[in-house]
Amino acid sequence: MLEVQHLSKTYGSGEAAVRVVDDLTFTVKEGEFVCIVGPSGCGKTTLLKMISGLMPATSGEASFDGELIAGVPETLALVFQEYTRSLLPWLTVSENIALPIKKKHKREDCERLTREALHAVGLDSFSDHYPWQLSGGMQQRVAIARALAYHPKVLLMDEPFASVDAQTRSDLEDLMLGLRAQFGITVVLVTHDIDESVYLADRVVVLGPSPTRVVEIVDINLPQPRDQITTKELHEFANLRGHVMRLIKQRVDSRNGAATLS
């Protein structure tokens, strides 16, 4: 349903032009959980901004259900790494969640959707709090609830768990797996954490350093439902993780080698 073809991005022009995304092609099928993993600064955020229509691509195209993405599509929801900045501090938790759906639904429906989304992330009793009264992990849950209430066809997440502590991170990872199993949503999650990508995904799109290209698309055939302890103890998990790590390390090393030579 989401198709990315020969997408590229060059920031600036003339002398100052920097090609960040070189050539990306991959697809995401309905109901799939796809993780995009790559080294920091390789252009992952840039890629998500192009897919979500926030920023035009330099060349290539992204299409959604066969339709080219030009403006901001109505059926995508975004969750950013910076939850403190993505949630509006002047709105309460429920007002934040209701903001994107207010104009689309009747008032009762809007309230129901908000309540259901809050319930899904386990924050039923926090609807009248302000985001800044909550812990980081809870704030990111609010951002996820806002995305859920929007009922997107695809949920795009940009390093959503990179700013929370390890325990909260694994809680939120399991929350995402649970939500996916419960609602069958399609998720594209960007991360620089290889363990996380292998643990969560059905498929991992491995990106090389900037200017980035797809290095390999790895199928993750680990059994569902996944579990932080037993899944990560599997031989298969260790192999996949090692494989993805090697792919990225090789690319980064060869680039650094080239840099020292020149």
Next chain:
Amino acid sequence: MGGLTVRAMLLRMINGASLQVREPATSVAPVNAIRRVPTWALQWSAAAGTLAIVEVLSRSGVLTEHIPPPTAVIGALADAVSNLAVWSRIADTMMSWAGGLLIAITVGVPTGMLIGSSQRVYGSLRLVIEFLRPIPPIAVLPLAVLLYGSGIQMKIYLVAFSAFWIVLFQTLYGVRDVDPVARDTVRAYGLKRSDQFRRVVLPSAAFYIATGLRLAAAVGLIVTIATELIVGSSGIGYAINQERFAGNAAAMYALVVIAGLIGVAVGAGLRVLERRVLHWHSAHRKGENS
């Protein structure tokens, strides 16, 4: 207590804690004793002490006759407060001040938002604004008198002129300082531009605008009273001048004190208002989870 210790303590009181004075261990106890006294008590004692010193100096004739003893000023203040004519002067000052501020806000805020929301408009107007802004409002006084005479209209014009730039710039900064992540979020969720403005740009800019209001109010009061002093239009400034001509130093200072109190009261009022409206802002939050 040795001589060195007393000197060290005095130095500390004068220069604050930043001063590094080497002192024997015995001095720790008295310094700590002073630190235990609450700050407000120290502040009020310092104020009372200063007044007492001025009182003594004034009464003993060390100061010129132009600086009356504070007790005389307090007496004159009591007289002034019970005088209807003084209240009517205060009303004149407050009205031109409030009128000017109101105009500055109703023109400055929308103008700032308009200019600030477009990179191109902001870019092209920057030079003009940067040139007009540093003009001291009082320098425009002759023009204001030519245009509006010496009445309340002229004062309103000057206050509006001086407050306008402050409000305009704060609004501009506010509009241009919207968090890009917040902006991207509401854009990605497909909010219309008008909703993006109302839901994100306006609340983001509100804190800057509130600061602008407080600054503009302070500057506006200065401009009002200065204009009254110079041009002689009715108000506290004019009354101050009259008392000067009459040689009533105490009454003159009583009016100065009144002007100061008005400034403090309005500032405090705006602060309270801001804390209520912008309770969510990181500067005012209660019960934040960090």
